[in-house]
Amino acid sequence: MLKKRRLPPLNALKAFEATARTGSLSLAAEELSVSASAVSQQVRSLEQWLGLSLFDRGANFIELTKTGTSYLSGLTVMFDQLDEMTESLQSKKAPRRLRLSVLPSFAAEWLGPRVKKFRKAHPSIQLEILTSDRLVDFSDGSVDLAIRYGPGNYKGLTSELLMEEMVGPACHPDLLTEEGAFSGITLLRDAGGPEGIRLCLEEWLDDFAQENSVDHDSYSFSDTHLLINAARNGEGLMLGRSVLIADDVLSGRLVPVLSKWTKSPFSYYLVSSAVRELTPDGRLFRKWLLAEISEFENKMPDRLRGQE
Amino acid sequence: MLKKRRLPPLNALKAFEATARTGSLSLAAEELSVSASAVSQQVRSLEQWLGLSLFDRGANFIELTKTGTSYLSGLTVMFDQLDEMTESLQSKKAPRRLRLSVLPSFAAEWLGPRVKKFRKAHPSIQLEILTSDRLVDFSDGSVDLAIRYGPGNYKGLTSELLMEEMVGPACHPDLLTEEGAFSGITLLRDAGGPEGIRLCLEEWLDDFAQENSVDHDSYSFSDTHLLINAARNGEGLMLGRSVLIADDVLSGRLVPVLSKWTKSPFSYYLVSSAVRELTPDGRLFRKWLLAEISEFENKMPDRLRGQE
DNA sequence: TCTTTAGCATAAGAAAATCTTATTCAGCCT
DNA sequence: AGGCTGAATAAGATTTTCTTATGCTAAAGA
Numbered sequence: 276m277l278k279k280r281r282l283p284p285l286n287a288l289k290a291f292e293a294t295a296r297t298g299s300l301s302l303a304a305e306e307l308s309v310s311a312s313a314v315s316q317q318v319r320s321l322e323q324w325l326g327l328s329l330f331d332r333g334a335n336f337i338e339l340t341k342t343g344t345s346y347l348s349g350l351t352v353m354f355d356q357l358d359e360m361t362e363s364l365q366s367k368k369a370p371r372r373l374r375l376s377v378l379p380s381f382a383a384e385w386l387g388p389r390v391k392k393f394r395k396a397h398p399s400i401q402l403e404i405l406t407s408d409r410l411v412d413f414s415d416g417s418v419d420l421a422i423r424y425g426p427g428n429y430k431g432l433t434s435e436l437l438m439e440e441m442v443g444p445a446c447h448p449d450l451l452t453e454e455g456a457f458s459g460i461t462l463l464r465d466a467g468g469p470e471g472i473r474l475c476l477e478e479w480l481d482d483f484a485q486e487n488s489v490d491h492d493s494y495s496f497s498d499t500h501l502l503i504n505a506a507r508n509g510e511g512l513m514l515g516r517s518v519l520i521a522d523d524v525l526s527g528r529l530v531p532v533l534s535k536w537t538k539s540p541f542s543y544y545l546v547s548s549a550v551r552e553l554t555p556d557g558r559l560f561r562k563w564l565l566a567e568i569s570e571f572e573n574k575m576p577d578r579l580r581g582q583e
Numbered sequence: 584m585l586k587k588r589r590l591p592p593l594n595a596l597k598a599f600e601a602t603a604r605t606g607s608l609s610l611a612a613e614e615l616s617v618s619a620s621a622v623s624q625q626v627r628s629l630e631q632w633l634g635l636s637l638f639d640r641g642a643n644f645i646e647l648t649k650t651g652t653s654y655l656s657g658l659t660v661m662f663d664q665l666d667e668m669t670e671s672l673q674s675k676k677a678p679r680r681l682r683l684s685v686l687p688s689f690a691a692e693w694l695g696p697r698v699k700k701f702r703k704a705h706p707s708i709q710l711e712i713l714t715s716d717r718l719v720d721f722s723d724g725s726v727d728l729a730i731r732y733g734p735g736n737y738k739g740l741t742s743e744l745l746m747e748e749m750v751g752p753a754c755h756p757d758l759l760t761e762e763g764a765f766s767g768i769t770l771l772r773d774a775g776g777p778e779g780i781r782l783c784l785e786e787w788l789d790d791f792a793q794e795n796s797v798d799h800d801s802y803s804f805s806d807t808h809l810l811i812n813a814a815r816n817g818e819g820l821m822l823g824r825s826v827l828i829a830d831d832v833l834s835g836r837l838v839p840v841l842s843k844w845t846k847s848p849f850s851y852y853l854v855s856s857a858v859r860e861l862t863p864d865g866r867l868f869r870k871w872l873l874a875e876i877s878e879f880e881n882k883m884p885d886r887l888r889g890q891e
Numbered sequence: 892t893c894t895t896t897a898g899c900a901t902a903a904g905a906a907a908a909t910c911t912t913a914t915t916c917a918g919c920c921t
Numbered sequence: 922a923g924g925c926t927g928a929a930t931a932a933g934a935t936t937t938t939c940t941t942a943t944g945c946t947a948a949a950g951a
Contacts, residue, residue, distance in 0.1 A: 354588060
């Protein structure tokens, strides 16, 4: 071998190029979607590695030095080339599409807020989330994976338990001021979702109302998302489902009423076709999902936890 | 703005390029001086990001796919360009040289094993370590920094306390089998180092020998490194200095004899010229050194610690 | 002039990416 | 067979990178 290359830290280069091109740390930070501080540190580390000043610094602004300017011109070309190369590589291959079928409530309350991390980690996968109340047909291959809430007996399909769930009464903290006094409260009912599940769950709410002599003044919502929103706004007592409201409980927007939380007869399952094997991207998503769930369960509020 | 670039993970690219060029993970690993496993993971992550196979994998070897080959050719050119660009930037500037003057014992026992980390982090700094028993002259600018062991009164120089030190008897664990029985043991004496310091430290050893009626059979070593080596080999009882033997104590090669460890009247100082300001690289080294020392003191064995 | 705002630097701690170690496996060679 | 080599993978440690919080200065606006 002739001469070993000694390359500067590549991520610092990226930060420098963006900064130099835009002329400001904050713009570069936006472009790279990180904090300005991160960019500043990267640029500094590059200067330190090189032992050269790439920028002249004012209190309030930065300006390329001569050295910096000459470096920039080369780098911009280089990164453009790389982008082009990579893109042409990508364009030759079939686009990666991954279709998920998910219940609307789960999509809105749990998956939605988390899935952007997956998108960011795998930007070239075109992820489509289809919401539906009923289990879709896997036979035509229009869906790769589904997440379902139910008893788990899916015939002719591969299913894998994702999470169990606790259910029980929950409401806005303001409604809890007088301990145990639910006399004037409104019951928020879920009129949506699959029939069997809905009836079973609402039973709990009736039982609870009866045992605590709660007024039977009640609202019904056709959509679980609307129901949860109403509860968030303090409009009444809902049947909380631990998976859907955990984030609200953590941030204090909702409080689980202590008594009567029990394990739901239903759980979340990851479902896929038993005949067609999962695509590589499908496996990727599954892996990500399991990791995400494990993290979620770790920071789940204790009161919403099954007593393990 | 027209179109945002979407660049693959750059470090993964580096790993891929090296692997593809050398044709093997292990060679690439060597070139990049990381483990083969690390390279393997990086390459995989790139393939995953792209959604393409870059290599065909056998049990025992890997081989570029067509796609991989075409990517490689572009990347190699790119990295070569970058190397060239960077080098031409560097070549225009004065070479960075940093000269340290250090005591031979400290250089061998403490600084030597650690300084490679600094070299790796700042490969473009040409670090020269000069060992000498006496404090060098800073006036001619031939040395940027010195590390000294002494009472700290350096006239006309900037000095900064680095570490204090404990001294006391130490020896190989095998010599300690019979508790407190040092009757037949040999004293290992340090005949090297600056006069004043040596005499003062050896006093401790004499006191210890007297109080424990140790035989006065003794060896003298002209070099502290030889002395410590002799102690490591179980040839006798030495006057241990916490900074120099901490690593040996941690790994069990040497054991501090419990009694009589006291704070040395001497400490380690970082010394530099009072008139000439430190170069940027000098400051860099100082910062690294302080961090390294702080880490060192944290994992220092308790028995060698000053009772703080 | 005094206040407010925008942009950057820096420290400290949190989070994430990366690396190492240990283990397994498959082919190849003896 | 048994030993070797190169690679994949899991788990955990380490290092890098990022965020948040804070301080500072210059310029803009009242």
